[in-house]
Amino acid sequence: MFTAMANAANLSDCANKLTLDAPLSNLYKDLTLPANGESISGCEGVRFYWKSTDTTFLKNDGTIAARLINENHSVQLSVDLTDGNQMVTKKFDISIHGYEPYSNYLFIYFPANDNENIYYAISNDGYSFTAMNGGKRVVAADTVSLKKGLRDPHILRAPDGYFYMVNTDMKSAEGWASNRGMVLMRSKDLISWTHSTVHFPDKYKGTNFANVTRVWAPETIWDKDYVNTDGSKGRLMIYYSLLTNDGTIPYDKVYYQYANDDFTDVLGTPTYFFDRGSATIDMDIVYNEKDSLYHGFFKNEKLGGIGKVTARKLTAPAGKEGSQWSEPSANLQQTTEAVEGAGVFKLINQDSWILMYDCYMNGHYQFTSSPDLTNFTFVQDTKMAGAFTPRHGTVIPISAEETAALMKAFPTSDFEPRVIDIPATVAKLDGGKTAVEPCSGTKIIPYSKVGGGSWNESLDLLVEPGASVTFGPHPWDGKIWSWSGPADFDATTREVVLKDLQWQNSGIYTIEYTNETGCKSYEKIKLVVNDPEHPYVEPNTTHEDSIPDAIGAARDLRFDPAPIRVQYFDMNGNLLRGVPRQPGVYLRREYQNNGLVKVTRTRVK
Numbered sequence: 001m002f003t004a005m006a007n008a009a010n011l012s013d014c015a016n017k018l019t020l021d022a023p024l025s026n027l028y029k030d031l032t033l034p035a036n037g038e039s040i041s042g043c044e045g046v047r048f049y050w051k052s053t054d055t056t057f058l059k060n061d062g063t064i065a066a067r068l069i070n071e072n073h074s075v076q077l078s079v080d081l082t083d084g085n086q087m088v089t090k091k092f093d094i095s096i097h098g099y100e101p102y103s104n105y106l107f108i109y110f111p112a113n114d115n116e117n118i119y120y121a122i123s124n125d126g127y128s129f130t131a132m133n134g135g136k137r138v139v140a141a142d143t144v145s146l147k148k149g150l151r152d153p154h155i156l157r158a159p160d161g162y163f164y165m166v167n168t169d170m171k172s173a174e175g176w177a178s179n180r181g182m183v184l185m186r187s188k189d190l191i192s193w194t195h196s197t198v199h200f201p202d203k204y205k206g207t208n209f210a211n212v213t214r215v216w217a218p219e220t221i222w223d224k225d226y227v228n229t230d231g232s233k234g235r236l237m238i239y240y241s242l243l244t245n246d247g248t249i250p251y252d253k254v255y256y257q258y259a260n261d262d263f264t265d266v267l268g269t270p271t272y273f274f275d276r277g278s279a280t281i282d283m284d285i286v287y288n289e290k291d292s293l294y295h296g297f298f299k300n301e302k303l304g305g306i307g308k309v310t311a312r313k314l315t316a317p318a319g320k321e322g323s324q325w326s327e328p329s330a331n332l333q334q335t336t337e338a339v340e341g342a343g344v345f346k347l348i349n350q351d352s353w354i355l356m357y358d359c360y361m362n363g364h365y366q367f368t369s370s371p372d373l374t375n376f377t378f379v380q381d382t383k384m385a386g387a388f389t390p391r392h393g394t395v396i397p398i399s400a401e402e403t404a405a406l407m408k409a410f411p412t413s414d415f416e417p418r419v420i421d422i423p424a425t426v427a428k429l430d431g432g433k434t435a436v437e438p439c440s441g442t443k444i445i446p447y448s449k450v451g452g453g454s455w456n457e458s459l460d461l462l463v464e465p466g467a468s469v470t471f472g473p474h475p476w477d478g479k480i481w482s483w484s485g486p487a488d489f490d491a492t493t494r495e496v497v498l499k500d501l502q503w504q505n506s507g508i509y510t511i512e513y514t515n516e517t518g519c520k521s522y523e524k525i526k527l528v529v530n531d532p533e534h535p536y537v538e539p540n541t542t543h544e545d546s547i548p549d550a551i552g553a554a555r556d557l558r559f560d561p562a563p564i565r566v567q568y569f570d571m572n573g574n575l576l577r578g579v580p581r582q583p584g585v586y587l588r589r590e591y592q593n594n595g596l597v598k599v600t601r602t603r604v605k
Helices: 011-017 399-407 549-554
Strands: 045-054 074-083 088-096 104-109 121-124 150-157 163-169 182-188 194-199 212-227 233-244 253-259 265-274 280-288 293-300 305-311 340-348 353-359 365-372 376-381 395-399 424-428 434-437 445-449 461-463 468-473 481-487 489-491 497-498 506-516 519-530 563-569 584-592 599-603
Touching: 011 074, 011 088, 011 445, 104 150, 104 399, 121 399, 163 212, 163 233, 182 212, 182 233, 212 253, 212 280, 233 280, 253 280, 265 280, 280 340, 340 395, 340 445, 395 399, 445 461
Parallel strands: 150 212, 150 395, 461 519
Antiparallel strands: 045 074, 074 088, 104 121, 104 395, 150 163, 163 182, 182 194, 212 233, 233 253, 253 265, 280 293, 293 305, 340 353, 353 365, 365 376, 424 434, 445 468, 468 497, 481 489, 481 506, 506 519, 563 584, 584 599
């Protein structure tokens, strides 16, 4: 995508007016460039020649060729502009967004005022969640908190490989002014957690911070600019809303501190961070690489909604605390209902953000989306029902391996996780980094059923003439599907039905699935209609022209056939796991060492 303004007086003017219509500081998608030698309106007679400084990652035509994992990569794209006599060069600095190696979303929450424990829910799309562990808690509050209550859990995946969770240490049955501290938790696997408490009356005895009545909704963020005593950079910041009963903090204001090395305590005393001029709670801060801004979302009790401030730096110089933040926005929620507990997260490998909030008076969460963290659009209301009744919580992306481990530890029988593998390696770089292909397709699970039978996962179906088959592969999320197959078959729906099957319908059915990031994946299902008069012939996948004569001649050798693989099917065409033992009639498929396939009926008495 480009813009070249008309009536350019000379090459320099043309170069100045040539822009790329794309987020170059955080590039997700291929660039569309004018082809080499193409004339551009407004730069008549001028030709453009593009060149990338690193074609491993960005090709000369603007196509993304590779990404780093979880890290952006900088490339410079230059263009030579020439009218045939003179030439000028313009350069564009580009940062290619890193590949995010995640497949699913984990929602960490507490479910109710009379059940202040930690629960997990899981999702494939970031909008619709299924409670894990059979709807039972995963962390019991009475084992980790002083007040025997855990509220407002916030979780962060930090650069050091740990997950960090902070919680309000409070039991609401004791009143809304009963909170005196917070609970700090750390884990390598989201299953086993270490835990510590920070109790303000004890830690800050003799100061106004000992008089807190609220230490609400603590959250963490990695401050990449924090300078440690050894000169290294980066430390976890913890921020929360404070209220005291001595008048020194007369309404809820946001304060911050830094965590110690092992996340068992906080360093120093609380430092003022932000407030809206009246009670300000539930602050949630994210960093957007596209605009290089911190975006801080919060609830202002007086205005009754969710607002936002931004900052170039996370903290302000001493003596100017709070000055880093912009003027607050108008309310961002897409509803007139009462809301709280804003949570913001980015969709996996997409330039799209989600703002969710608890519509706590109406029994549902609301999800909105935004390309820029400024303009939000309603997506859906997610009802709180059954085992899934989230209150204030947070969502993070997790990998397929993390999902599998969580589902083993906390069984979730009614959820089928999406699986997205890390893309193939393109190159090994200095410093141990790996360049991978730009994206990876979603694994297709080939479900099908014969007639009115049950769904089965199979790549190999054998049916009788006249049968009907329904293909219903997963994921079943409504993205783009494309089918091709025998007898000019094609379709663009996920689920397809084939009726009155005959021998002409035997063959390979190819599935193409395009996920929400634009990546494609493929799967092939073989369907054979058992017609003895028209036996199915396996397609020849060899290239005879490339086979030397001596080897090709060997194909004509005759030898006694012998089975090298045997499969059994029921009469509906469903593949069995082994030799059938129940009485009945079955189909036996025998793959022979001469390349032929023999299908017979067999009876078990």
